[in-house]
Amino acid sequence: FFFLSVERLVATFAWAWSEKExxxxxxxxxxxxxxxxxxxxxxxxxxxLSDLFFKDFLKVVFSSSFLVLYEFDSIVIAVNYRVVRQINxxxxxxxxxxARSFQIRENVVILTVKRLCQ
Numbered sequence: 001f002f003f004l005s006v007e008r009l010v011a012t013f014a015w016a017w018s019e020k021e022x023x024x025x026x027x028x029x030x031x032x033x034x035x036x037x038x039x040x041x042x043x044x045x046x047x048x049l050s051d052l053f054f055k056d057f058l059k060v061v062f063s064s065s066f067l068v069l070y071e072f073d074s075i076v077i078a079v080n081y082r083v084v085r086q087i088n089x090x091x092x093x094x095x096x097x098x099a100r101s102f103q104i105r106e107n108v109v110i111l112t113v114k115r116l117c118q
Contacts, residue, residue: 005076005114007032008107073115080107 010028043062050058083104 005073008111009076077111080104
């Protein structure tokens with residue numbers, strides 16, 4: 001879920017670049033997905049080793065990292081809500097984009113559903 005938040009953060013601030021679907025966009029998504037897979041494998045190995053060797057220390061590390069990632073999710077959601085409020089103030093010359101407003105609203109929906117699934 002953390003990497004979904006990172007991807008949504010990229011989509012929030014680089015919305016125009018993200019919407020172009022260029023080759024670099026695909027590279028960023030592959031890097032994020034690869035990082036998510038490596039993170040999952042790392043935690044799987046970490047859990048096996050924790051059961052075999054040292055349980056308490058790894059539980060503290062896991063709990064601490066979970067709290068940090070949860071706070072990061074909260075920050076991403078807050079940033080998107082703030083952008084939604086700015087968009088809702090109305091169109092301003094050279095500052096309003098329909099694509100950006102749809103991207104931000106999509107981010108809010110995705111992150112809200114993700115938060116409910118956690």
